[in-house]
Structures are given as C-alpha cells and as structure tokens.
Amino acid sequence: MTDSDTDSRLIGLLAATARRDRDAFRRLYEHASPRMLGLCVGLLGQREQAEEVLQEAFIRIWHHAGEYHEERGSPMAWMQTIARYKALDTLRARRRTAGTQSHEIADARPGPFELSLQDADAQALNGCIEELSDDQRSSILMCYYKGFTHEELATALDTPLGTIKSWIRRGLTYLKRCLQQ
Structure with missing residues (x-):
C-alpha cells in the first residue's frame, strides 16, 4: 500500500469517525495506533504512560475528527500532532510533580550539608x-x-x-x- 493509498484510507476513516462511525474509528485505531504509540513511548520513555496518552489522543481524535483538513497535511501527521501534544502535556505535569516532590524533600531536611551540595x-x-x-x-x-x-x-x-x-x-x-x- 502506497503512502497516498494509506492517506486516502485514513482520510476516509477520519471522515466516517467524524460521523460517529464506531467501526471506522476501530479500524482507524488499529491502523494508526502502533505508530502513534511508538511516538509516545519515544517522548515519555514509559510504555504504560504512553498507552494512557495514546488513549487520550484517540479520545480527542474521536471528538475532533471533523476538524481534520486534508490541505493542512497528512492524516497521520495530524493524529501524531495530537498525540505529541498530549505527551508534552504529560511531560510538563511530570516536571511539575517532580519539582514539587523535590522541594518537599529538600524542605523537610534543609541541613547545611544538603544546602552546600546544591x-x-x-x-x-x-x-x-x-x-x-x-x-x-x-x-x-x-x-x-x-x-x-x-x-x-x-x-x-x-x-x-x-x-x-x-x-x-x-x-x-x-x-x-x-x-x-
């Protein structure tokens, strides 16, 4: 299957998904999820968290499939952009949580030795x-x-x-x- 065949198929599946066709959405997921999961794992480094992000991305795709416009790029790029931004949101949340936890640990025992090691x-x-x-x-x-x-x-x-x-x-x-x- 060529890239244009794949794009045509994905465009059709996105259009059907926009009409709330569950079978088309299932086929869209089956076709696109392996590549999108690879992207999420690459960004997050944790498969379990990547699977959660992928699920959130596909929920967004279900709700916003009608917003895809062929002239703006390939359907896979559009879906991967959604997954990428979801993964970046997760990374930002992880950073905020890690920052809060490290401050709590440092604040719990702020001895001179710990302060000098900063x-x-x-x-x-x-x-x-x-x-x-x-x-x-x-x-x-x-x-x-x-x-x-x-x-x-x-x-x-x-x-x-x-x-x-x-x-x-x-x-x-x-x-x-x-x-x-």
Whole structure:
C-alpha cells in the first residue's frame, strides 16, 4: 500500500469517525495506533504512560475528527500532532510533580550539608531549559538525555529533519546565552 493509498484510507476513516462511525474509528485505531504509540513511548520513555496518552489522543481524535483538513497535511501527521501534544502535556505535569516532590524533600531536611551540595550550575541550566519552547525543550532532552539521533527524533515526531535541527540549534544557542548571563 502506497503512502497516498494509506492517506486516502485514513482520510476516509477520519471522515466516517467524524460521523460517529464506531467501526471506522476501530479500524482507524488499529491502523494508526502502533505508530502513534511508538511516538509516545519515544517522548515519555514509559510504555504504560504512553498507552494512557495514546488513549487520550484517540479520545480527542474521536471528538475532533471533523476538524481534520486534508490541505493542512497528512492524516497521520495530524493524529501524531495530537498525540505529541498530549505527551508534552504529560511531560510538563511530570516536571511539575517532580519539582514539587523535590522541594518537599529538600524542605523537610534543609541541613547545611544538603544546602552546600546544591549545584548552582545545574539549577541555572534547569531554569534556562524551562524557558525554551516546548519543541526546543523536548528535542534537546530527547537527543541529549534519551540518546535519540536527529533522524530518529524526526521520525518519532513526524517532523522534517531540518526543523528538528533548527529547534535544537536555536535551543542550544539560547541555553548558551542564558547560562552566560
């Protein structure tokens, strides 16, 4: 099956899903979920959490299938964008929770030894990373902390390689400026 055949099939399934055809939605899920799950696992690093995000993404697709417009891109890219943003929301929530928990632990035992071990450079880097755009932050973290190559990241995010490289380059340039302040 060629890409245009696949796109045509997905467009038809999305149109039927917009009319609340449950069988079409099931077939859409069967066809698209493996690739979308791979994207979510790549972003989140945890299969269980990725499966939850995938479920949320498909709920959104069920409710908003009628909003897909063929002229804006392929149906798979549209669905993967939904999954990607759901995964990024989960990462942001995870960061907030981790930040709260680490503050609670640090505040529970704020001895001089613990305070002296705090690394100002790491704190500055974390602060600068938080200021990056979501695309830049996730691209940099996936490449430098999760070991993705630029090509793997482009595939996982269904984004052109040049765009990935630009996000990373601009993000690193910003981090350098931010850390020099």
